[in-house]
Amino acid sequence: MDLGLLGRACVVTGASRGIGLATARLLCAEGASVLLVARDSGTLSRAAAELTAEGGRAIALAVDLTGADAGERVVTAAQEAFGPLYALVNCAGFTRARELDELTDDDWRAHWEIHVMASLHTMQAAAPGMAERGEGRIVNVTSSSARRPSATLDAAYSVTKAAQLSLSRVFADRYAARGVLVNAVAPGPVAGSMWLSEGGLADEIAGRRGISREEVLESTGARQPRGRMGTEDEVAAVIAFLCSARAANVAGAVWAVDGGSVPTVS
Numbered sequence: 001m002d003l004g005l006l007g008r009a010c011v012v013t014g015a016s017r018g019i020g021l022a023t024a025r026l027l028c029a030e031g032a033s034v035l036l037v038a039r040d041s042g043t044l045s046r047a048a049a050e051l052t053a054e055g056g057r058a059i060a061l062a063v064d065l066t067g068a069d070a071g072e073r074v075v076t077a078a079q080e081a082f083g084p085l086y087a088l089v090n091c092a093g094f095t096r097a098r099e100l101d102e103l104t105d106d107d108w109r110a111h112w113e114i115h116v117m118a119s120l121h122t123m124q125a126a127a128p129g130m131a132e133r134g135e136g137r138i139v140n141v142t143s144s145s146a147r148r149p150s151a152t153l154d155a156a157y158s159v160t161k162a163a164q165l166s167l168s169r170v171f172a173d174r175y176a177a178r179g180v181l182v183n184a185v186a187p188g189p190v191a192g193s194m195w196l197s198e199g200g201l202a203d204e205i206a207g208r209r210g211i212s213r214e215e216v217l218e219s220t221g222a223r224q225p226r227g228r229m230g231t232e233d234e235v236a237a238v239i240a241f242l243c244s245a246r247a248a249n250v251a252g253a254v255w256a257v258d259g260g261s262v263p264t265v266s
């Protein structure tokens with residue numbers, strides 16, 4: 001299936017690793033030109049070099065998306081390099097696994113800044129131009145914990161992911177009539193860098209519960225309907241489709257990529 005992405009200018013935030021990098025790789029494989037965004041310039045440059053070596057057209061912009069002018073900088077850089085922006089993927093994010101009472105106001109603000117304000121600023125910078133051209137795609141990567149707050153991850157993560165979902169719907173409603181299709185993707189737990197990296201979620205939860213990281217990963221997988229965690233590629237495939245010309249009548253949607261989890265009602 002031709003996704004109609006050949007030569008299209010795309011931005012993927014959080015693209016130095018994980019779901020963002022997997023998404024950038026898929027978009028490149030479809031012939032898109034991709035601006036990769038994250039903070040750490042070393043990891044980001046290596047990611048862009050990897051995609052270029054694979055035959056893709058990828059460049060890197062190291063920027064902290066919580067900066068007030070970051071959205072404008074990202075969109076300007078993409079358009080200077082590749083021409084009019086066609087697709088924006090807001091994938092940058094983070095969480096930890098702290099108890100509710102441990103979270104300070106600064107912790108809550110940090111979640112709010114990256115999941116809500118950064119997504120708001122990139123969309124504010126990207127959507128009006130897309131609307132003028134009559135076409136565009138925006139995908140906001142939220143989380144299954146936006147629908148049912150996680151009992152394990154930072155409460156501020158679940159709450160701000162829910163807010164990001166609402167923000168996504170606001171932009172979908174505002175821009176659909178002008179050809180800019182905004183959607184959200186809600187992954188369940190993914191066996192990727194966020195969980196598996198050294199000091200990542202598996203290690204943090206293991207330390208708190210006094211069990212091994214393997215036990216954490218096994219029990220997290222076992223709780224999922226398919227009996228396993230998801231993969232970065234599985235999430236990336238859904239994001240790439242929503243960026244494609246084929247997703248021509250999808251707007252305001254939340255596509256779960258969680259193996260069929262149903263939020264628990266207690």
Ligand SMILES: NC(=O)c1ccc[n+]([C@@H]2O[C@H](COP(=O)([O-])OP(=O)(O)OC[C@H]3O[C@@H](n4cnc5c(N)ncnc54)[C@H](OP(=O)(O)O)[C@@H]3O)[C@@H](O)[C@H]2O)c1
Pocket residue numbers: 013014015016017018019020037038039040041043063064065066091092093094095114141142143144186187188189190191192193194195
């Ligand atoms: N992994 C999961 O189980 C899972 C499940 C549901 C939803 N999600 C969501 O999916 C998205 C991607 O997750 P992932 O698993 O790919 O995480 P990851 O592997 O930890 O990657 C996060 C990316 O975001 C970037 N980033 C973080 N803060 C940033 C900032 N202030 N400015 C610019 N870039 C920033 C990171 O690079 P730098 O640190 O260099 O900035 C990195 O590229 C996140 O929004 C996450 O909440 C993940």
